[in-house]
Amino acid sequence: MEWSRALRQKESYAFLIAWLFTLVLLGGLGQALPVATVYTNINATLVTVIGLVLPLFVLLTTSLKWANERESKRLRLLSTYPIAMGRIVFVRYSAFLAAQAIVITLAFSLASFLVDLSFEGWLTLWGYAIGLTAYAAGIGTLIGVVGRTRLRAVLFSFMFWVVMILLWPTLLVATLTWLPYGTQANAMVGLLYLNGFELLRVWVSAVSSAPDLFGAIYETFIGWLSQPLGAVSVVIAIGSVILFMLIGATFTLRQEGRYD
Numbered sequence: 001m002e003w004s005r006a007l008r009q010k011e012s013y014a015f016l017i018a019w020l021f022t023l024v025l026l027g028g029l030g031q032a033l034p035v036a037t038v039y040t041n042i043n044a045t046l047v048t049v050i051g052l053v054l055p056l057f058v059l060l061t062t063s064l065k066w067a068n069e070r071e072s073k074r075l076r077l078l079s080t081y082p083i084a085m086g087r088i089v090f091v092r093y094s095a096f097l098a099a100q101a102i103v104i105t106l107a108f109s110l111a112s113f114l115v116d117l118s119f120e121g122w123l124t125l126w127g128y129a130i131g132l133t134a135y136a137a138g139i140g141t142l143i144g145v146v147g148r149t150r151l152r153a154v155l156f157s158f159m160f161w162v163v164m165i166l167l168w169p170t171l172l173v174a175t176l177t178w179l180p181y182g183t184q185a186n187a188m189v190g191l192l193y194l195n196g197f198e199l200l201r202v203w204v205s206a207v208s209s210a211p212d213l214f215g216a217i218y219e220t221f222i223g224w225l226s227q228p229l230g231a232v233s234v235v236i237a238i239g240s241v242i243l244f245m246l247i248g249a250t251f252t253l254r255q256e257g258r259y260d
Contacts, residue, residue: 005095015057015100015103019103019104019107020106020107020110020111022049022053023046023107023108023111023115046125047125047128047201047204047205047208050125050128050129050132051128051132051165051197051200051201052165054129054132054133054136055132055135055136055161055164055165055197056157056158056161056165058100058132058133058136058137058140059136059139059140059143059157059158059160059161060140060153060154060157060158061096061140062096062136062137062139062140062141062143062144063140063141063143063144063147063153063154063156063157064144064150064153064154065092065096065144066092066140066141066143066144066145066147066153066249067144067147067148067149067150067152067153068150069144070144070145070148070149071148071149071150075088075253079253085250085253085254086246086247086250089141089246089249089250089253090246092141093137093138093141093246096137097133097134097137100133100137101130101133104126104129104130104133105126108122108125108126108129121208124204124207124208125204127204128200128201128203128204131196131200131234131238132197132200134238134242135196135197135200135238135241135242136197137242138241138242138243138245138246139160139241139245140157141245141246141249142245142246142248142249142252143156143157143160145249145252145253146249146252164195164197164198165197165198168195168197168198172188172191175187175191176188185218188218189218189221193237196237196238196241199234199237199238200234200238202222202225203225203226203230203231203234206222206223206225206226206230207226207231
């Protein structure tokens with residue numbers, strides 16, 4: 001039922017049109033500038049736009065869905081059925097992720113016929129978009145459950161997006177300046193795994209370009225990150241955060257259900 005509801009929503013297919021338009025427009029713009037490399041023109045532009053727009057959209061959409069369910073008391077009604085709350089949370093999450101994955105796959109497939117980019121390039125960008133969607137949907141689930149109301153869900157989602165994406169470089173530099181110089185490089189790598197959005201951006205950049213793009217200090221790490229073992233570490237880090245968020249949402253709903 002949840003998968004059917006997610007696939008019938010008109011907003012998803014409106015997003016498909018907007019996504020397709022964005023990919024074609026940015027891809028065409030990159031091809032119009034042949035003086036630079038392929039990565040600088042097309043990949044870097046798409047990575048930047050995807051990394052900015054997609055997390056905000058998914059955070060707002062997911063948190064609003066859960067907050068609306070809480071405001072309408074539908075979750076309380078579902079809790080009266082012999083269904084585990086953890087299963088409800090997982091099914092809702094998987095249904096949303098499946099619907100968005102279908103939309104993103106269709107958009108990338110159609111855009112690949114109009115924008116001259118290699119299959120490996122499209123596959124990397126597709127994996128980047130799916131990873132961002134899964135990560136943001138997990139966080140948005142917890143935000144929506146904790147926020148309770150749609151207004152709080154919007155405010156919390158926007159604040160999280162601003163801090164973790166827009167202000168993250170500033171916060172990172174400000175934090176590293178307090179550490180000894182010899183430990184700053186290792187600390188930056190460690191802090192990278194605390195922000196899945198930034199981790200995915202660095203991973204897709206490492207896969208799409210040469211490791212020396214990030215400087216000689218990080219050349220070894222970036223080279224390792226672009227290898228299969230590095231990709232596995234990214235999947236484990238992202239999956240761990242998603243699992244933690246879903247468990248947190250389930251625990252919150254269970255605790256509140258005991259006092260109803």
